[in-house]
Amino acid sequence: MSQTRFTELKNSVDRVIHALEGRFTQGVSPASLTLAYLDWLIHLGHSPGKISELMENVVRKHQAYLVWSARAASDPNLPPLIEPRTQDRRFDKPAWSNFPFNTIAQGFLLHEQWWHYATTGIPGVSRHHENVVYFAARQWLDMMSPTNFPTTNPEIINRAVETAGNSLYQGLQNLLEDLQAYTLGSTRECKEYCVGENLAVTEGQVVYRNNLIELIQYSPKTASVYAEPILIVPAWIMKYYILDLSPHNSMVRYLVEQGHTVFMISWHNPDAEDRDLAMKDYINRGVRDALKAINAILPERKVHAAGYCLGGTLLATTAAALARDEDERLASISLFTAQTDFTDAGELMLFIDESQLSYMEDMMWDRGYLDTSQMAGAFTLLRSYDLLWSRIVSEYLLGERPSMNDLMVWNSDSTRMPYKMHTQYLKRMFLRNDLASGRFIVDDRPVSLRDIRVPIFCVATEKDHVAPWRSVYKLHSLVRTDLTFVLTSGGHNAGIVSEPGHPRRSYRLALNRVEDKYISPDEWLNRYAKQEGSWWEPWSTWLAERSGAQTEPPSMGNTDAGYAPICAAPGLYVFEK
Numbered sequence: 001m002s003q004t005r006f007t008e009l010k011n012s013v014d015r016v017i018h019a020l021e022g023r024f025t026q027g028v029s030p031a032s033l034t035l036a037y038l039d040w041l042i043h044l045g046h047s048p049g050k051i052s053e054l055m056e057n058v059v060r061k062h063q064a065y066l067v068w069s070a071r072a073a074s075d076p077n078l079p080p081l082i083e084p085r086t087q088d089r090r091f092d093k094p095a096w097s098n099f100p101f102n103t104i105a106q107g108f109l110l111h112e113q114w115w116h117y118a119t120t121g122i123p124g125v126s127r128h129h130e131n132v133v134y135f136a137a138r139q140w141l142d143m144m145s146p147t148n149f150p151t152t153n154p155e156i157i158n159r160a161v162e163t164a165g166n167s168l169y170q171g172l173q174n175l176l177e178d179l180q181a182y183t184l185g186s187t188r189e190c191k192e193y194c195v196g197e198n199l200a201v202t203e204g205q206v207v208y209r210n211n212l213i214e215l216i217q218y219s220p221k222t223a224s225v226y227a228e229p230i231l232i233v234p235a236w237i238m239k240y241y242i243l244d245l246s247p248h249n250s251m252v253r254y255l256v257e258q259g260h261t262v263f264m265i266s267w268h269n270p271d272a273e274d275r276d277l278a279m280k281d282y283i284n285r286g287v288r289d290a291l292k293a294i295n296a297i298l299p300e301r302k303v304h305a306a307g308y309c310l311g312g313t314l315l316a317t318t319a320a321a322l323a324r325d326e327d328e329r330l331a332s333i334s335l336f337t338a339q340t341d342f343t344d345a346g347e348l349m350l351f352i353d354e355s356q357l358s359y360m361e362d363m364m365w366d367r368g369y370l371d372t373s374q375m376a377g378a379f380t381l382l383r384s385y386d387l388l389w390s391r392i393v394s395e396y397l398l399g400e401r402p403s404m405n406d407l408m409v410w411n412s413d414s415t416r417m418p419y420k421m422h423t424q425y426l427k428r429m430f431l432r433n434d435l436a437s438g439r440f441i442v443d444d445r446p447v448s449l450r451d452i453r454v455p456i457f458c459v460a461t462e463k464d465h466v467a468p469w470r471s472v473y474k475l476h477s478l479v480r481t482d483l484t485f486v487l488t489s490g491g492h493n494a495g496i497v498s499e500p501g502h503p504r505r506s507y508r509l510a511l512n513r514v515e516d517k518y519i520s521p522d523e524w525l526n527r528y529a530k531q532e533g534s535w536w537e538p539w540s541t542w543l544a545e546r547s548g549a550q551t552e553p554p555s556m557g558n559t560d561a562g563y564a565p566i567c568a569a570p571g572l573y574v575f576e577k
Helices: 003-024 032-046 050-072 101-119 127-145 154-164 166-183 252-255 281-299 310-324 346-351 354-367 372-382 386-396 408-411 420-429 469-477 523-525 534-543
Strands: 204-209 213-218 232-234 262-267 303-308 329-338 456-461 482-490 506-512
Touching: 003 523, 032 127, 050 101, 050 303, 050 506, 127 386, 166 262, 166 386, 166 408, 204 329, 204 456, 213 281, 232 252, 232 281, 232 310, 252 262, 262 281, 281 303, 281 420, 281 523, 303 310, 303 408, 303 534, 456 469, 456 523, 456 534, 469 523, 482 534
Parallel strands: 232 262, 232 303, 303 329, 329 456, 456 482
Antiparallel strands: 204 213, 213 262, 482 506
């Protein structure tokens, strides 16, 4: 056996071991966690001043807690000793103000506060390792919260008494039902929503298909339409129909009713055979092929392009390449919760370092793709209270089953990520930040967002855990064109699906012209007031102002140009499991 072959064999053994480990660790690298822990522990051990502060903090805070607890036993209206974080809703219910549960909650918050102080501010610890250690401590504390246990949660006790124990019985039935579904490799069925029946039902035709995308052209709803069509590039991490959910909250339906001709990319769900699909394939066989088809169907018309999440990052990259090559097919660019600078990409960066990416790469090498369960595990950890522990309490201890809605059904319809593309994306974008630094290579040459000259409409959401709005805001420093920035209420998904008439929706909006000076995100936040309503409406107006005169609706596809309709929307790729 040659030395090269022997080395490949040893590397394969390592990869298989890492892939097997990853199925039990939800894709988290043990080496990465260990390095972070040792960095924190060693520096803490060499900081006697910090240790003495921690010890003094324990004594002083516990003395105050004991005095407060004695008073709280007879005074349920006593102000809390420790206020929970603004976003912490675990102890909001009135039952938590009664003794002894008020003292239990305050004792937990005291320990939570101490661990925050113990895991942060240690001199010498790298910022990344400090974030990882604090995150790990928070996961442990979330698991040990008194809200998660029947004997320390007054809501569970009261519900059990009120229902004569039926809530616990129903919770057991819910648990057994979910265990059965998990064993069979399925999810809880929702019969109320079905793709093609009441989800993704805006009328249209698939007018182009290759091995990576289907291009859907939607039927017009108005007697005349704006000359320039819209191409929407969704994220390929999930199915496209988040932008075409139910008829009442479909962005696609809203746009066609406003007189726009809309095209949508529907991505193929990759499997092991697609392991070598790369970023260049998503650019060329994705966005560029879609633009080519639209140019054939609607010759000599520029295109308003919109990208959501990963699709927005891909669109920005493609637009920079088009601008570099003096290709002027785009009329404008709209980006929804899309990051272009990854230096402060939020808590997802906890899972991004050399050790973690090497580990994840081995996991994908084993199957040829990143499985949906591994991605779901990372997002669940980021919001463990909302996505895990509160669900366990609600469904298994309180016996409540939340009714499914269209967004929840879409959220469970996830896709896979091909090995080569996802490796390139994580290394080039997240780890090396090549796009923002002008080092990302398209067609053997680097691209720069500074080359883009068409106007940009950029949307971020206030409660985004995937693409934090301050990270999205960094686009201001990367482009030299007019940029309209919108900060809307809601999170990564619900903030985008924000149809007119949706209650409690608001947004901030401001135009930064190319000659305007830069202002920080916090200054921007203080300068521009909230406006009630949906950001879809100013976006539709923005598109209309940058479009030409209205004309007759185009035909569906163009048979003479080789783009005859293939099948009705939503097509075939959206049904791939």
